[in-house]
Amino acid sequence: MDLQETQNTLVRLFNDANAQFHKMPGSAIILRYIKSSYQDDPVRSAIELLLFLFAVRYMLSPSYSTQKKVKLTEEEIDELVDEWTPEPLVAATTPTDEAENEKRPVLVGPTGPKSKLSNGRTVTNLASYNFYNFVGNEMLKEKAIQTLRTYGVGPCGPPGFYGTQDVHMKTEADVAAHLGMPACIIYAQSFSTISSVIPSFCKRGDIIVADKAVNFPTRKGIQISRSTVRWYEHNDMEDLDRVLQKVTKEQAKKPLTRRFIITEGMFENTGDVSDLPKLVELKHKYKFRLILDETWSYGVLGRTGRGLTEAQNVDAREIDMIIGSLSGPLCAAGGFCAATNEVVEHQRISSSSYTYSAALPALLATTASETISMLQEQPEILTALRDNIKAMRAQLDPRSDWVKCTSNVDNPIMILTLKPEVVASKGWNTEDQTQLLQDAVDECLTNSVLVTRVKAYPLGLGVNPRDEGWQPTPAIKVCVTSGLTKKETEKAGITIRHAITKVVKSNKWSK
């Protein structure tokens, strides 16, 4: 009886379920599919069923993260917060820093070939990049004031966002025309030009072959780009050839990446110039692109100040990117990158320091345009400076027993390092040399000549001093200016030479 009832219930339930299933939309399709799929082949059906079951299992699995995450309790979080002491943004001043700060000369009033210090003395200023004394040019001042009256102080916006004014486009055209390049882009700061240009073209996996002695902003740019870097010995074209050969061989089987040679036209810390024809030859031979930092050579080298390309008779279009500065000798501010149209337009949206910082003030853009045309129209400006460089050099390089000048003959920045044989005989280490040269700089200042020193690269955050890489040799930096007469320059040169001799022969250093 009970069995009968159960059976009846079951049959009823089954019938109901069947009817419900048939009422369901699409049930006929499923039935037909299952019926036709069997087709007397259990193996295939089994494979399909397995796949179906796997799909159901996958659907029902809960999601999880593959990233390792540390779970902390509230107490642990509080404890960590309490324990944390922020590192100072700026390190505490050391006694050396304090001593240096105390002696640091402070200029009062405008800079110029003769500057007034805060202690009331007037000194011959050979520590500013005022090579052509455009700072004291009344005509430039007048033009700047006129621009200021029309355009205001600054555009107050990045170039891509209401910051570009007609004067900027004119400056870009002027620089491009001066260099003989198809296009040019103006940045608002000289330092951040190359450190932004490099990362806008390179990323992980790209290859950069760079000179060991490139300046600090270039190094920063290489670092930000996260590219693979291979260094070659400073200005050693044979070593460059070797490195390029090695890189090409290593990368032969890998997918093609962007490859760059990065070097300076005139080196900030050694003063010498690159061998551009050889660089161009190697770049073509190994199919690399060449980024040339002309920060210190633009406006200085060549007959009309076009830089290294003019000085060494190389077509500027052979170089993929020329980076230069409008501050310093050109008496304006900012930097530029001259290249082909495509390379320049790419930077307008993907170079961080162009897109994210306010555009160059209009009055500086017009000043740059003006000084560029002055250099082109009056080559005697450049020859006057070169005469002064020659006069200064004659007083220092062959005449001094202690220092030699590593700078190029046309470089107004004279880098004076201690002669290696002197250093070797006295056994001075880098620190001693730095201290000795600082003493010499102080001695010069006592004799009313303001010069400065080449500073070491700051150590990166968390970088072991062992891995600091190339560092400039301690040196005195003398910036020649055409604002002084030849006689004044010679006199300053004699002062510097005597100051160095006096310091080296003093009791402190002669032992």
Add this chain to the structure above:
Amino acid sequence: MPLDAKEIRRRRSSSLVYTEPPESLEQLSDQAALPNLNADWVNAKGAWVIHFVLIVLGKILFDIIPGVSQETSWTLTNISYVAGSYLMFHYVRGVPFDFNSGAYDNLNMWEQIDNGDQYTPAKKFLLMVPIGLFLLSTHYTRYDLTYFIINTLATLAVVIPKLPAAHRLRIAFFSPPPDDA
């Protein structure tokens, strides 16, 4: 602490299978710097519909070619979908945009989706589509053995790399050795 992953990215030339090591701190911060447009679209509106649209379009395309039977047409649809999705999700690595300084260069798109999380809705859907298409196409090819084998192998080629066990797994035969930098 070295920020570079150079030390951990080493692969012995003799080993056939290796697992992509976890990213360095520097790489992680670059990955997080901007949204990953390469992988984020799978969660966007309409991203799921496009699969069906493409499959239907493919089917129509193969149908209008004269002399193609229904069996061949379904098999071709299945194979072309599988080939396309394998190329897109499992073969090509990195991101086509320069947003993350190449921090995703070692990961294929499947590994980039949802930051590598497993069994997320998008991944479930993307696994369902080839399986569903396989069941459909075997049905319409009337269980011909040749077509069945072709379809099965094609489907397995996209199902196996999608398994959580295959996450960040590299097999020397299918992928070139990684950069050491």
